[in-house]
Amino acid sequence: MLLPKFDFHEPKTMKEACQILAEYGTKARVIAGGTDLMVNMKKKILSPKQLVSISRIPELKKLDTSGDGIRIGACFTVAEIISSDAISKQLSALCEGAKNLGTPLIRNLATIGGNIGSARPAADLPPSLMAYGAQVVLNCLSGERTVSLDKFFLGPGFTAIKPDEILTEIRIPAPNPRSGAGYINIGIRKGQDCNIVNVASFIELDKNGIIQNARIIMGCVGPTPLRAGSAEKILIGQKPGNELFSRAGAAASSESAPIDDIRGSAAYKKDMAGVLTRRTLDIALNEAAHRQ
Amino acid sequence: MKRLIHLTINDRHYEVAVEPNQTLVDLLRYQLGLTGTKKGCEMGDCGSCTVIMDGKTVNSCLILALQANGRNIRTIEGLETDQGLHTVQEAFVEKGAIQCGFCSSGMILSAKNLLDQNPEPNETEIRRALSGNLCRCTGYQKIIEAVKSVSTQK
Numbered sequence: 294m295l296l297p298k299f300d301f302h303e304p305k306t307m308k309e310a311c312q313i314l315a316e317y318g319t320k321a322r323v324i325a326g327g328t329d330l331m332v333n334m335k336k337k338i339l340s341p342k343q344l345v346s347i348s349r350i351p352e353l354k355k356l357d358t359s360g361d362g363i364r365i366g367a368c369f370t371v372a373e374i375i376s377s378d379a380i381s382k383q384l385s386a387l388c389e390g391a392k393n394l395g396t397p398l399i400r401n402l403a404t405i406g407g408n409i410g411s412a413r414p415a416a417d418l419p420p421s422l423m424a425y426g427a428q429v430v431l432n433c434l435s436g437e438r439t440v441s442l443d444k445f446f447l448g449p450g451f452t453a454i455k456p457d458e459i460l461t462e463i464r465i466p467a468p469n470p471r472s473g474a475g476y477i478n479i480g481i482r483k484g485q486d487c488n489i490v491n492v493a494s495f496i497e498l499d500k501n502g503i504i505q506n507a508r509i510i511m512g513c514v515g516p517t518p519l520r521a522g523s524a525e526k527i528l529i530g531q532k533p534g535n536e537l538f539s540r541a542g543a544a545a546s547s548e549s550a551p552i553d554d555i556r557g558s559a560a561y562k563k564d565m566a567g568v569l570t571r572r573t574l575d576i577a578l579n580e581a582a583h584r585q
Numbered sequence: 586m587k588r589l590i591h592l593t594i595n596d597r598h599y600e601v602a603v604e605p606n607q608t609l610v611d612l613l614r615y616q617l618g619l620t621g622t623k624k625g626c627e628m629g630d631c632g633s634c635t636v637i638m639d640g641k642t643v644n645s646c647l648i649l650a651l652q653a654n655g656r657n658i659r660t661i662e663g664l665e666t667d668q669g670l671h672t673v674q675e676a677f678v679e680k681g682a683i684q685c686g687f688c689s690s691g692m693i694l695s696a697k698n699l700l701d702q703n704p705e706p707n708e709t710e711i712r713r714a715l716s717g718n719l720c721r722c723t724g725y726q727k728i729i730e731a732v733k734s735v736s737t738q739k
Binding site: 294298301328331346398399484 | 652
């Protein structure tokens with residue numbers, strides 16, 4: 294299976310990478326792990342004339358937990374997320390998504406930046422990142438800007454990244470004490486499948502055990518990961534419990550907007566969005582009860 | 586236009602000229618004659634093109650030859666030594682874990698890499714480590730047994 298012809302650039306600094314993108318604009322495409330882009334190029338869905346690899350830019354591979362949040366470089370791989378103690382301790386739901394992404398071979402190549410930037414509605418990492426309130430940093434020659442993931446996804450394969458910009462970093466606020474998150478994905482098999490539905494939930498309790506903050510994000514049930522705003526409203530100000538979580542699940546289910554496809558019927562996905570909301574809230578509550 | 590790259594494959598240094606749109610698996614098979622690495626789906630699904638790059642198993646169909654510049658690659662040809670087959674290869678033969686053989690290169694490399702990092706994996710860990718390698722003869726059971734037999738030998 295032949296790849297289309299292209300020129301290959303391998304800048305060693307961000308400045309150099311931004312210069313190349315500024316020069317070629319929409320003719321260029323950024324490649325990191327390549328697990329998504331290479332397949333699309335082989336299928337001739339994408340044929341960029343210029344390919345810009347950012348894999349040899351050292352600053353894009355770092356993990357920084359020294360500040361008041363967690364900063365993950367765009368080229369940090371999915372396998373590196375799984376093996377990071379700091380991430381598994383602080384961002385367990387992100388780690389769970391990483392463990393369920395692709396195969397060991399894919400996880401060694403695929404990057405967190407790529408899993409976000411490719412904007413697949415079934416992607417494993419965006420729901421938990423959005424649940425944690427993550428932002429992405431976009432760089433270009435004239436500077437950088439920060440965009441909340443809530444506003445980043447525009448549709449399948451479409452994002453807020455402009456042609457001259459590169460997604461360089463993911464910033465996640467450190468979860469507060471008494472907060473927790475859960476992530477569950479369901480597919481046909483355990484390994485190398487595409488999700489049928491995936492949901493991430495985050496809750497934060499006050500010192501009286503009342504939910505003061507909640508975020509629920511559902512994947513595969515819309516053109517982008519969807520926030521279940523009405524379910525979040527049901528939770529905030531209430532004491533957590535089975536009955537409350539069931540009501541939140543029902544609200545999330547009715548907010549989901551899945552389509553029938555080869556992976557499952559819309560009706561099944563709608564039901565599962567509710568079930569996974571309830572179950573991920575249970576996981577989140579359990580973690581919140583134990584996080585000091 | 587072709588570009589020169591340097592890489593180490595099975596402890597041997599290579600300097601080769603490659604096209605930008607050439608994948609690592611094509612470099613190995615068609616330019617260097619290392620046909621032990623197989624080409625199956627070419628989409629990163631089947632794992633028959635598995636190689637170990639800088640200590641990590643990867644799909645060589647998803648990597649450009651240019652991206653392998655400066656890397657250290659091990660293919661199935663690099664497992665056998667003067668002392669004979671690698672213990673994982675021996676185990677695959679011994680336990681009948683090879684049927685048509687098309688997935689074997691990838692399976693063996695994934696298993697070897699697992700055992701290098703975790704000399705005594707349990708069955709779940711073995712199945713997880715091999716989950717990126719598909720066998721269409723569905724000889725999975727024998728393959729798992731072969732990897733287990735190496736793990737318990739130690």
